[in-house]
Amino acid sequence: MRNDRELEIKLKTDAAGLKLVMASRLLAYEAPEAPRRTLRSIYFDTAAGDLKKKRMVLRVRKTGRGVPQMGLKWAPASESFFSRGEAEVRIPVMRPDISLFDSPIAAEIERATEGRPLAPRFETLVKRRVRLVKLSRSEIEVAFDEGAVIVGDRRLPIREIELELKSGQEIELYELAIQLVETLPLRLHVTSKAERGFMLVSGEHPQPVQAPASRYSAEATLEEAIATIIGGSITHFAANWPALEEARDPEAVHQMRVALRRLRAALGMFKRALPCPEFDAFRGEAQRIASALGLARELDVLKDLVATGPQVNYPREASFETLLAALEKHRLSAYSQAFAIMDEPATTLFLLKMQAFLTRDNWRGALSDEEQPRLTKPLHTFATDNLSRLHKLVLKRGKGLVELPDAERHKVRIALKNLRYAADFFGDLFRDGEVRAYIRAVARLQDLLGVHNDAVSIERLLHDIEGTAGAQGAKASGIVLGWYGRGTALADADLRKSWKTFKRTKIFWR
Numbered sequence: 001m002r003n004d005r006e007l008e009i010k011l012k013t014d015a016a017g018l019k020l021v022m023a024s025r026l027l028a029y030e031a032p033e034a035p036r037r038t039l040r041s042i043y044f045d046t047a048a049g050d051l052k053k054k055r056m057v058l059r060v061r062k063t064g065r066g067v068p069q070m071g072l073k074w075a076p077a078s079e080s081f082f083s084r085g086e087a088e089v090r091i092p093v094m095r096p097d098i099s100l101f102d103s104p105i106a107a108e109i110e111r112a113t114e115g116r117p118l119a120p121r122f123e124t125l126v127k128r129r130v131r132l133v134k135l136s137r138s139e140i141e142v143a144f145d146e147g148a149v150i151v152g153d154r155r156l157p158i159r160e161i162e163l164e165l166k167s168g169q170e171i172e173l174y175e176l177a178i179q180l181v182e183t184l185p186l187r188l189h190v191t192s193k194a195e196r197g198f199m200l201v202s203g204e205h206p207q208p209v210q211a212p213a214s215r216y217s218a219e220a221t222l223e224e225a226i227a228t229i230i231g232g233s234i235t236h237f238a239a240n241w242p243a244l245e246e247a248r249d250p251e252a253v254h255q256m257r258v259a260l261r262r263l264r265a266a267l268g269m270f271k272r273a274l275p276c277p278e279f280d281a282f283r284g285e286a287q288r289i290a291s292a293l294g295l296a297r298e299l300d301v302l303k304d305l306v307a308t309g310p311q312v313n314y315p316r317e318a319s320f321e322t323l324l325a326a327l328e329k330h331r332l333s334a335y336s337q338a339f340a341i342m343d344e345p346a347t348t349l350f351l352l353k354m355q356a357f358l359t360r361d362n363w364r365g366a367l368s369d370e371e372q373p374r375l376t377k378p379l380h381t382f383a384t385d386n387l388s389r390l391h392k393l394v395l396k397r398g399k400g401l402v403e404l405p406d407a408e409r410h411k412v413r414i415a416l417k418n419l420r421y422a423a424d425f426f427g428d429l430f431r432d433g434e435v436r437a438y439i440r441a442v443a444r445l446q447d448l449l450g451v452h453n454d455a456v457s458i459e460r461l462l463h464d465i466e467g468t469a470g471a472q473g474a475k476a477s478g479i480v481l482g483w484y485g486r487g488t489a490l491a492d493a494d495l496r497k498s499w500k501t502f503k504r505t506k507i508f509w510r
Contacts, residue, residue: 006073006086008164009177009352010189017185018144021161022129026179027142029131037064039126039147043197044096046116054112057194060094063128068094072105073194080355081190081235122151122197126158133176138168140176149197156200160189174356181348188348191242206242208251211262214425220379226270227358229425233263234354241342248335250300253293260290265421269386273374276366278357285350292341296334301454302461303327310476310483323476326469330461383426387509390419394502401499402492406456413449416442426509434508441505444498451491455484 013021021027041061045051051058057073067090074085089100096118098106126147133140141164149156161180165173180186191206199206212232216224236259243252264283271279303324311320341347367374397412398404404412420442427435462477469477 004086006084006164007080007082007170007173008084008162009082009173010192011161011163011177011180011186011348012189013159013161013184013186015146015159018146018159018161021180021184021186022144024180024184026176026183027131027133029133034130036127036129039063039128040094040123041126041193042094042120042123043194044118045121045198046113046118048116049198050113050116051109052198056109056112057192058096058109058118059194060091060096062094068092070096070100072101072109080231080358081238081351082355121201122149124149124158124193124197132166135168135172135176138172139166140164140168140173141166149193149200151197151200154200156196158193158196161186171356171359174352174359178349178352178356181345181352186348187343187345188238188241188351190238195242205247205249206252208243208249208255209236209239210255211236211258211424213428215428216379220429221376222270222273222379222382223361223363223375225379225382225425226363229266230263230354230358233259233266234351236262238351244338245342250297250304253297253300253338257290257293257297260286261417262421262424264290265418266425268418269422270363272386273382274363274366276363278362282350282354282357285346289341289347289350293338296331296338298457298461299327299331299334302458303331305454305458305484306476306480309487310480313483314479317476317479319472319476319479322472323465323469323480326465326473329468330465379426380429383422383429384509387419387422387426387507390415390422391507394419398499402496406452409449409452413446413453416446416449420446423508430508434506438505438508441498441502445495445502448491448495448498451484452488455488458484 039061041059043057043059045058055075058071060068060070062068069088070091071086071088087101087105091097091100098109098118100106101109124147126145128147129144131142133142141162143162143164145158145160145162147158149158163173163177163180181188195206212235214225214228214232216228237256240252240255240259243249244256264286267279267283267286270276271283306320306324306327311317311324314320364372364375394412394415397408397415401409401412420439423435423439423442427439459481462480466474466477
C-alpha cells in the first residue's frame with residue numbers, strides 16, 4: 001500500500017498544443033518512452049455524496065491489462081494548492097474494498113460515509129503516455145492525457161498534461177511548469193478529473209469559494225504567517241477560477257478580486273518588516289489582474305442595484321428594460337476582457353511563481369544574518385503592531401468623516417479594508433467573540449462608505465452606457481441616479497453613528 005502526499009500540477013492545452021509539448025526539449029528523457037496505455041477509472045461515492053463533501057475522492061483504476069488499484073485522494077487545507085494526500089492499494093477486482101486501506105484511512109472513510117453504501121458515480125477513459133524527466137535534483141513524471149469523463153451517454157473531453165514530483169526538490173516541479181508555460185500553449189487547469197465528473201453527474205456548475213480562515217500553531221512566527229496567508233490567497237484566487245470560466249458567476253469575480261486585495265494587503269505588511277523586492281513585484285501583478293477584472297465587477301454591481309432597487313419600485317417604467325439591455329451588452333464585453341486576462345500566460349505564471357516563491361523562502365535571502373531573527377519573531381507581536389498601526393491610520397484619515405470629499409472618503413475605505421483583512425489574517429490568535437465584534441464594526445463602516453463609492457461609480461458607468469441606450473435609457477439612468485443619490489444621503493445619516501460605534505468598539509488585540 002502507498003500512503004503519501006501527491007504534489008501535482010495540471011496544465012491544459014489543445015490537440016496541437018499537446019504535440020508541441022511532447023516534442024519540447026524541456027521534457028527530454030533518457031529511457032524509452034512507455035507505450036501509450038488506456039486507463040479506466042471508476043469513481044465511487046454514496047448517493048448523498050458524503051466523500052465529496054469531505055473533499056475526498058475514491059476511485060478504482062486499471063491500466064491496460066494490469067492489476068486494478070484502489071486510490072483515495074484528499075485535500076489537506078494546510079498544504080499548498082497543488083498538494084493532495086494520496087493512498088493507493090492493489091485490489092483483486094474493479095470494486096472498492098475499504099478494509100484493504102490502512103486502518104486510519106479506512107476508519108476515516110467509514111466516518112465520512114456513516115456506513116452508507118458506495119456506488120459508482122462516473123468513470124474516465126484516458127489514453128496516457130508517461131515520461132520520467134530527470135532534472136538536476138529531481139525526477140518528475142509527465143503524463144500526457146487524452147480521453148473523456150463519461151456519465152451514461154454524456155462525455156466531457158480530457159486533454160491535459162500532469163506534472164508530478166516523484167522524488168527530489170519541490171521547487172524544480174514549479175520551475176519546470178513555469179518554463180513550459182513561458183514557451184508553450186499551456187494554461188493552469190485547476191479542476192480535477194473527479195471534480196469535472198461530479199459536476200457532469202449533478203449538472204451543477206463550479207461554485208464560488210470564500211477566503212479560507214488563517215490557522216496558526218501555538219508557537220506561530222512571522223515566517224509561518226507568510227506561508228499561511230500567501231498560500232491561502234493563492235488557493236482563494238485559483239479556487240474561484242472555474243466558477244468564472246464555466247459559470248460566469250458574478251460572485252466568482254468578486255471573490256477573485258477579494259483574494260487579490262487580501263494578497264496585496266498582506267504583502268504590504270510583510271514588506272514593512274522584510275526588505276524583499278518580490279513582495280512589491282507580486283503586489284504590482286495582483287493589482288494588474290484585479291484592475292482587469294474590475295469593470296466586470298462594477299457592471300455586475302450596477303445590474304444588481306438597478307434590478308433590486310429602482311426597477312422594483314417603478315414596475316411600470318418600461319425604460320428600465322432598455323437600460324438593462326444596454327448594460328448587459330457592456331457587461332458581456334467586460335466578461336470577455338476578464339476571460340482574456342485569465343487566459344493570458346501571465347496569470348498562470350503569477351500563480352506558479354507565487355508558489356515557487358513560497359517554496360524557496362525567498363524572503364530569507366533579503367535579510368542579513370543579524371536580521372534573520374525577525375522571521376522567528378512571535379506572530380502575536382507582529383499582528384499586534386500592525387493592527388495598532390492600521391487602526392490608528394483609520395482614525396487619522398476618518399477625522400470629520402461625514403464632511404470629507406469623495407477622494408478622502410475613498411482613502412478611509414481603503415484603510416478600513418486593510419484593517420479588516422489584518423483582523424481576518426490574525427484573528428485566530430485572539431478571542432473569537434471580540435474579533436467578530438470588531439470586524440462587524442469595520443464592515444458596517446465599509447458598507448456605508450461603499451454606498452457612496454457605488455453612487456460615484458454608477459454615474460460614470462451610466463454615462464458610458466447611455467451612448468448605446470438612447471433616450472429611453474437616459475430616462476432610466478436619471479431615475480437610477482436620483483434613487484442612489486437618496487441612498488447616499490441615507491447612508492451619510494448612518495455614517496456618523498457607525499463611526500462612533502467603531503471608535504467605541506473594543507480593540508481585541510490589547
